[in-house]
Amino acid sequence: MAEYLSQLTSVSPCLHTSTPSDEEDYDKHIRDLITYLQQPNRPSELSSVSGYLLDNLDPYLHSLSYLSVLHFKIQSVQGDNKTRLSKQVCPGGELWIKAVRLLRGFDPFQIRYAGHEWRQLIELVIQAAQAVSKPLLAVSVVRDAMLRLDPSSEVLTSVHTAFMRLTLIARSYSLALPILERHICHFPTLTGQAYQKYHQPTLCGEHESSMTFLTDGSGFSKKLTYRDHLQFFLYGAMIYMALRKWDRALHYLSIVISCPVTNTVSKIMVEGYKKWVLVSLLGRGMLVSHPHLASSHVIRAYKALAKPYTLLADAFEKCDFQRIEVEVNAARSIWHADNNIGLVQQVMCAFSKRMTLRLGMTFSALTLADVAQQASHRPTSLNEVESLVASLVMSGALNAVMLHSHNDDDKTTMVRFCSTVELRCFQEHDTREQIVQDSQLLDVVGRSILYANRGLELSNENFLFLQKSMRWSDNPEKGSARALDELASGIDIEEDIMGDTH
Amino acid sequence: MDSMPPDAFESHPPSPYAGQIPGVINADLESLNGAVVSTSPFVKVDDPPKFELESYIANYIGRTKFNRLFLIGSCSTYLSVEALKAAIVEAKSSKDVSRYERAVRALAEVAPYEAEAMLDKEWVDRTRKVVKAETDRLEHELRGYKNNLIKESIRMGNEDLGQHYHQIGDLLSASKAYSRMRDYCTTPSHIASMLFKIIHVAIERGDWLSVQSHVQRLRNLQSKQEDQAKNQPKMSAALGLSQLHSGAYQEAANSFLSTDPSLGDSYNEVLTSNDVAVYGGLCALASMDRNELQRRVLDNSSFRNFLELEPHIRRAISFFCNSKFRPCLEILESYQNDYLLDVHLQRHVSTLYTRIRTKSIQQYVVPFSRVTLDSMSKVFASRASSGQAQPIDSKSPFVQELIGLIQDGTLEARIDLEKMVLVSNQADLRTDVQTAVLESLSSYVKEAHIRLLRTNIIRAGLEVRQLSDERKQSHTGSGAKHPRPPTGMLQ
Numbered sequence: 003m004a005e006y007l008s009q010l011t012s013v014s015p016c017l018h019t020s021t022p023s024d025e026e027d028y029d030k031h032i033r034d035l036i037t038y039l040q041q042p043n044r045p046s047e048l049s050s051v052s053g054y055l056l057d058n059l060d061p062y063l064h065s066l067s068y069l070s071v072l073h074f075k076i077q078s079v080q081g082d083n084k085t086r087l088s089k090q091v092c093p094g095g096e097l098w099i100k101a102v103r104l105l106r107g108f109d110p111f112q113i114r115y116a117g118h119e120w121r122q123l124i125e126l127v128i129q130a131a132q133a134v135s136k137p138l139l140a141v142s143v144v145r146d147a148m149l150r151l152d153p154s155s156e157v158l159t160s161v162h163t164a165f166m167r168l169t170l171i172a173r174s175y176s177l178a179l180p181i182l183e184r185h186i187c188h189f190p191t192l193t194g195q196a197y198q199k200y201h202q203p204t205l206c207g208e209h210e211s212s213m214t215f216l217t218d219g220s221g222f223s224k225k226l227t228y229r230d231h232l233q234f235f236l237y238g239a240m241i242y243m244a245l246r247k248w249d250r251a252l253h254y255l256s257i258v259i260s261c262p263v264t265n266t267v268s269k270i271m272v273e274g275y276k277k278w279v280l281v282s283l284l285g286r287g288m289l290v291s292h293p294h295l296a297s298s299h300v301i302r303a304y305k306a307l308a309k310p311y312t313l314l315a316d317a318f319e320k321c322d323f324q325r326i327e328v329e330v331n332a333a334r335s336i337w338h339a340d341n342n343i344g345l346v347q348q349v350m351c352a353f354s355k356r357m358t359l360r361l362g363m364t365f366s367a368l369t370l371a372d373v374a375q376q377a378s379h380r381p382t383s384l385n386e387v388e389s390l391v392a393s394l395v396m397s398g399a400l401n402a403v404m405l406h407s408h409n410d411d412d413k414t415t416m417v418r419f420c421s422t423v424e425l426r427c428f429q430e431h432d433t434r435e436q437i438v439q440d441s442q443l444l445d446v447v448g449r450s451i452l453y454a455n456r457g458l459e460l461s462n463e464n465f466l467f468l469q470k471s472m473r474w475s476d477n478p479e480k481g482s483a484r485a486l487d488e489l490a491s492g493i494d495i496e497e498d499i500m501g502d503t504h
Numbered sequence: 505m506d507s508m509p510p511d512a513f514e515s516h517p518p519s520p521y522a523g524q525i526p527g528v529i530n531a532d533l534e535s536l537n538g539a540v541v542s543t544s545p546f547v548k549v550d551d552p553p554k555f556e557l558e559s560y561i562a563n564y565i566g567r568t569k570f571n572r573l574f575l576i577g578s579c580s581t582y583l584s585v586e587a588l589k590a591a592i593v594e595a596k597s598s599k600d601v602s603r604y605e606r607a608v609r610a611l612a613e614v615a616p617y618e619a620e621a622m623l624d625k626e627w628v629d630r631t632r633k634v635v636k637a638e639t640d641r642l643e644h645e646l647r648g649y650k651n652n653l654i655k656e657s658i659r660m661g662n663e664d665l666g667q668h669y670h671q672i673g674d675l676l677s678a679s680k681a682y683s684r685m686r687d688y689c690t691t692p693s694h695i696a697s698m699l700f701k702i703i704h705v706a707i708e709r710g711d712w713l714s715v716q717s718h719v720q721r722l723r724n725l726q727s728k729q730e731d732q733a734k735n736q737p738k739m740s741a742a743l744g745l746s747q748l749h750s751g752a753y754q755e756a757a758n759s760f761l762s763t764d765p766s767l768g769d770s771y772n773e774v775l776t777s778n779d780v781a782v783y784g785g786l787c788a789l790a791s792m793d794r795n796e797l798q799r800r801v802l803d804n805s806s807f808r809n810f811l812e813l814e815p816h817i818r819r820a821i822s823f824f825c826n827s828k829f830r831p832c833l834e835i836l837e838s839y840q841n842d843y844l845l846d847v848h849l850q851r852h853v854s855t856l857y858t859r860i861r862t863k864s865i866q867q868y869v870v871p872f873s874r875v876t877l878d879s880m881s882k883v884f885a886s887r888a889s890s891g892q893a894q895p896i897d898s899k900s901p902f903v904q905e906l907i908g909l910i911q912d913g914t915l916e917a918r919i920d921l922e923k924m925v926l927v928s929n930q931a932d933l934r935t936d937v938q939t940a941v942l943e944s945l946s947s948y949v950k951e952a953h954i955r956l957l958r959t960n961i962i963r964a965g966l967e968v969r970q971l972s973d974e975r976k977q978s979h980t981g982s983g984a985k986h987p988r989p990p991t992g993m994l995q
Contacts, residue, residue: 187956189964228968231961253950262958263968271968295954364910368921416922433942440945447952454959 006051007058009038010067032066032115039070049074056100065108066116072100073119076126092130093139101127105147113151118221120151124161128168137172144168145181155184156450157216159223162186163230166237175244182238182250185443187450189226190218191457211453232258232270239277243345248285255281259304260295267303273340275304279311280345287356289315310336314346318353321360326353358391359400362419370404370415384415391417547850552582553841561590566773567670567708568847570594570603576845577610583845584614592620599638600673601631635672642668659688663701670705679705679714692725696735699725703742707774712746719743737767741780745848748783753856754791760784761800765809775848781810783849785817789824789836790859794867798825829864830883836860862914865906869917874925877903 038044048055052075059068076097079088090097101123113120124144131140144165149155155162162181169178188211209215216222224230239254258274282290289312292301305312310333317325330337330346337343361368361376368376374387394400405416455461557576561569570591577588588611595604605623612621646661666681682702689695699722706714719739744759763780775783788801801807801821811818816835823832836857843849865884869875885902906926909915917928961967 185953187953187960189960189966191960191964226964226966228961228966231966232968253953256950257954257957260954260958261968262962264970266968266970268968293951293954295951295958360911364907364918366918366920366927367923368919372921418922419918433938436942436946440942440949443949443953444945447949447956450956451952454956454963458959458963 006048006055010035010055010059010071011064032112035066036115039067045074045077049078061104061107062109065104065112068104069108069113069116069119069123072097072104073123076101076123087126087130087133091126092134093136098127098130102143105143105150108147108150110151114215114220116221117216120147121159121161121222121224124148125164128164132168132171137168138174141165141169141172141174141177145177149180151222152212152216154212154446155181156186156446157188157190157212158186158226158231158234159190159216160226160230161223163234163237166234166241170237170240173244175241178238178241179245182241185446186234187446188213188216188453189231190216190220190223211449213453213457228261228268229270232261232268232274236270236274236277239274239281243277243281248281251281252278252285252290256293259300260293263297263300267300271300272304272307276308276311276340276342277345279308279315280342280349283315283318283349284345284352287352287359288319314349318349321357323353326350354390355394355399358394362400362402365419367416367418370417373417388415547579547844549580549841549844550582551841553580553845554839555842557583557586557590563769563776563778564772567598567600567673568773568775570598570600570607571708572847574603574607574610575847575850577607577614579850580841580845585611585618588614589618589620596624596627599631599635599671601628601635602673604628638668639672655688655690659685659690659694662688663698666701666705670701675705675709679709692728693731695725696722696731700735700738704774707742707745710749712749715742715746716750719746733764733766737764738771740764741767741771741775744780744783744787745775748787748848748852751852751855753787753852753859757784757787757791760787761804761807763807763810765806777810778813779846779848781807781814781817782843782846784810785814785821786843786849786856786860789821790856790863793863794825794827797821824860824864827867829868833861833864833884862909865909866915869915869926869928872926872928873930874920874927877906877919877924877926880906880926 039048048071052071055071056068056075059071061068076091079090079097089095091101092098105123105127124147127140127143128137131137144161148161148165165181166178169175191213235254235257239251239258242248242251242254255274255278259271259278261268261271263271279289282288310329314326314329314333317329326349330350334343337346357376358373361373365372370384370387370391373391374382374384388404391400391402391404395402395404401420403418403420405418407414407416452461456464561573564572573587573591573594577584577591580587588607591607592604592611595607605628608621608623611618615621642661642665646658646665649657649661662681662685666678666685669675669678669681679702682698682705685698686695689698699718703715703718703722706712706718719742722735722739740759740763744756744763747753747756747759760780760783763784765777767777767780769776784807785801788797792800801811802818802825811821816839820832820835823829823835840853840857843853861884865880868880868883881900881902885900903919906915906919910917910919916931917926919925920927
C-alpha cells in the first residue's frame with residue numbers, strides 16, 4: 003500500500019514561479035504518473051486499496067492521483083450497472099463525500115490532464131443529486147468546480163449546459179449568476195493550427211486564456227452540437243427571467259435568435275424568439291427591433307411560427323387593452339403548450355404599470371381618479387389604483403409623490419410626478435455601476451476578439467507575414483525551394499511572436 | 505404609332521399614383537371623369553358658403569367649370585340643385601355625354617321632380633353620333649397625314665385628335681394623342697404647347713406624378729427668355745397643385761409663392777389667381793414658422809398681388825405672425841365651407857387646418873415655462889364650449905387634444921391638473937447625452953459579444969444545420985475518430 007502511495011504522491015503542485023524549463027519538467031512528471039496509472043492491471047489494484055489511498059491522499063496536492071483512484075473505485079462500485087446509482091455515490095454516501103471533497107479542493111493545473119475523468123465525475127455528481135431529488139446539493143459544488151478549473155469561464159463546455167439545467171431544476175437561480183456574469187465567448191475548437199505544431203504550450207503552464215487547455219480533445223466537454231450552445235443561452239435567459247433581469251435576459255435571447263444557421267431554424271431558436279417577444283415587452287415596454295444579425299429568412303420563419311406572440315406584442319404597443327385580453331384568451335392553449343403562461347400573465351400586469359408610467363410623460367400632476375381613468379383599462383376602485391401607484395413609487399420605477407388633501411369633504415389624492423431634472427443626483431450611482439459593468443464586458447469581449455483574430459489568422463502579425471511572403475513570391479529570380487525556406491523562417495518569426503504572448 | 509417616346513404618357517400608369525397620399529385624393533377627379541361613378545361624396549357641407557355660385561363659376565372656363573359645379577352639387581346640400589342645374593347646362597353645351605348623364609343622375613337623386621332631372625335622350629343620341637363621326641374623321645385624317653409623312657400635319661392631326669378626345673371626356677386617349685405629338689414637334693414653342701396640353705389633361709385625371717414630370721420637362725426646355733417668362737406662372741401653379749395633392753405642403757407653398765402675378769386669368773381652365781392665393785396661403789400657414797411667413801409671404805411683393813384678391817387669407821397670416829391665434833383660426837373656420845367645396849382643396853382642408861392649429865398651439869406655448877390651461881382654452885377651445893366660462897377639467901375636449909399632442913410628441917410639455925397649468929419640459933441636455941452615451945456603449949458591447957459568438961460558432965462548426973447534414977457530419981466525424989485512442993488521460 004505504501005508503495006502505491008509513494009508512486010501516487012510523486013507529483014505535487016508546481017509552484018508556478020517557474021521558468022519554462024521547470025514547467026516542462028513538471029509536465030514530464032505528470033505524464034509519467036499518467037502512464038503509471040494507465041497500466042492495464044492498475045484499476046483493480048488501486049480500487050482494492052482505495053479506502054486507504056483516498057484517506058491519505060490530499061485532494062489539492064495530489065489531485066490527479068486522487069481523481070483517478072476515485073474514478074477506479076466508482077467504476078468498480080458501479081460495475082456494469084449504468085442506470086442505477088449505488089448508494090455510496092448518492093449524496094451522503096461515502097464516495098459522494100470524497101467526490102465533493104475533491105471538487106471543492108482540486109488543483110486546477112493537474113486536473114487539466116484529466117479532463118475526461120473530471121467531466122465524468124461532475125456528470126455523476128449531477129446525476130446522483132437528481133436521483134435523490136436534491137438537485138440543490140450539487141449546484142454549488144459543480145459551480146465552484148467549474149470556476150476553479152476556469153476562473154474566466156469563457157469557453158463553453160457541455161458541463162455548462164448541464165449546470166444551467168441543474169440550476170433551473172433546483173430553482174436556485176441566483177447561484178448560477180457567477181457563471182452567467184462571466185461571458186461565454188469561445189467554443190472548444192480543434193487545435194489544428196499551423197503554429198501549434200511547432201509550439202505546443204505545456205498544459206500545466208499559466209495561460210492568458212482558458213482556450214489553450216479547454217480544447218476539442220481535452221475531454222472537458224462532450225462533443226458539442228448546436229443544441230448545446232443554444233440550450234445554454236436559452237437556459238441562461240430563463241434564469242435571468244426568473245430573477246427579472248430583463249435586460250440581460252434580452253441579451254441572451256438575442257444571442258439565441260441571431261445564431262448562425264444553414265438553411266434551417268432550430269426549434270430552440272423559435273422558443274427563444276417567443277420568449278424574446280415577451281421579454282422585450284416586459285423589459286422595454288415595446289417590441290424592440292430585431293438584432294440585425296439574424297438573417298431575414300430566419301425572422302420570417304419566426305414570425306410565421308410565433309404569430310400569437312407578435313399579435314400580442316402589436317396589441318401591447320398600440321396600448322389597446324381590450325385587444326391584449328382578446329389575444330391572451332384566444333391563444334391560451336398556446337401559452338400553456340409553450341410554457342409561457344407565466345410570462346404572458348406578467349405582460350398583462352406590466353401593461354397597467356406601463357400606462358401609469360406613460361402618464362408621467364404627459365402630466366406633471368393629476369388626481370388619482372384621472373390616473374384610474376387614463377391608465378387602467380377596466381373600472382377599478384381608487385384604492386386599487388392607489389396601491390398600484392404606491393407600489394410603483396416604492397419600487398423606484400416611478401418617480402412621483404402622492405398627496406392626500408386635508409379637506410374632509412374633498413377626498414382626492416394628487417399624484418405629482420417629479421420632473422426629470424430632479425432625478426440626476428439619484429442617477430449618479432446607477433450610472434457608475436453601469437459603466438463598471440459594461441467596461442468589464444468590454445474588456446472580456448475585447449480580449450476574446452484578439453484571440454479570435456489570432457485563431458482566424460486575422461491578427462496584425464499574420465498580415466505582416468502575408469505581406470512579406472507576397473513580396474517573396476513576387477521576386478522572380480529566387481527559386482521555389484528558396485521561397486519555401488523563407489516561408490519556413492517566416493513561420494519561425496510568427497512563432498516567436500506567439501511565444502511572447504503565451 | 506411605334507414611335508411613342510419611351511418617357512411619354514405610358515411610363516406613368518394611370519391608376520395607382522404611387523408616392524401620393526392615400527387613395528382618397530385620386531378618387532375625386534377620377535370620379536368626376538366617370539372612372540369611378542358610384543363614389544359617394546367625400547364630405548357633406550350643410551351651411552351656405554360665403555361665395556356667390558354664379559360669380560364664382562364665371563371665373564373658370566373649360567372643363568374645370570363642370571367639375572367644380574358637379575363637386576359643389578354633390579357636396580353642398582345648400583347649393584346642390586342650383587349647382588347641378590348649372591352643371592347640366594354646362595355639360596350640354598359640350599360634347600361629353602357621360603358627364604351629362606352623371607349630372608342628371610345626381611340631380612335626380614337630390615331633386616327628382618326638376619325638369620332637368622330627366623335625361624334628354626334625343627340630345628344624348630345626337631351628340632354620340634356627332635362625336636363618333638368626328639372621331640372617325642379625325643383619325644382618318646391623321647392616317648392620311650401619316651401616309652404623306654408631313655411632320656407638321658401629323659402633329660396638328662394628333663393635336664386635333666387630342667383636343668377632340670379631351671372634349672368628349674376620353675382623357676386617357678387624349679393624353680396618348682398629345683404625347684404622340686412629341687416626335688413631330690419642331691420648335692420649342694410646339695413642345696411647350698404640347699407639354700401644357702398634357703399637363704392640363706393630367707391635372708384633370710389627377711395624375712400628379714405626370715404633372716410633376718412634365719413641368720420638369722417644361723422647365724428644362726431651351727426656349728427664349730420671354731417665352732420662359734410667359735410660361736413660368738402656369739408652370740408654378742401646376743407644379744404647386746401637384747405638390748399640394750401629394751401632401752408636400754411646404755413645397756406646394758414654395759411653388760405657389762413663386763408664381764408670377766402675370767398669371768392673371770390666363771390659366772382659368774385650371775385655376776384662378778384667387779385659388780393661387782388661397783392654396784399658397786394655406787399651405788404656407790401649415791408649413792412655415794412665423795419668421796418665414798412674415799418674410800416670404802407678407803413681405804413678398806409679387807405674392808401680395810395674389811393676396812389682395814383674398815384679403816382674409818392675408819389677414820389670417822398676419823394675425824398668425826402677430827401671435828393672435830384666435831382671430832386667425834376664426835377666419836379660417838369661417839371660410840372652411842368654401843374650401844370644402846373647392847375641387848382641389850377639399851381633401852386637404854382638414855389636414856391643413858389641423859396642422860395650422862397644432863402649429864398655433866406650439867407657437868403659443870413657446871414663450872412660457874408654464875401657462876394656465878384657462879388662458880390657452882380662451883384662445884384655442886372652440887366657441888361652443890367656451891360660450892359660458894366652463895371649468896376646465898381633464899375631460900374637456902381641449903385638454904384631451906393637448907394630451908393627444910403631448911403623447912404623439914408634438915408638444916414638449918406636461919399638464920398639471922392640480923394647478924391647471926401646462927408646464928413646458930426643461931430639456932436637460934447633460935443627462936440626455938449621458939444616457940445616450942451609456943446606451944450606445946451597452947448596445948455596442950452587446951453587439952460585439954453577439955458577433956464574436958457568431959464568429960466562434962461558425963469557426964467551431966456549430967451552426968444550426970439540418971438533421972441529415974448533421975448526421976452526415978457526425979458520421980464522418982466519428983469515422984475519423986475511430987483510429988484515435990479514446991480521449992482522457994492519454995494525451
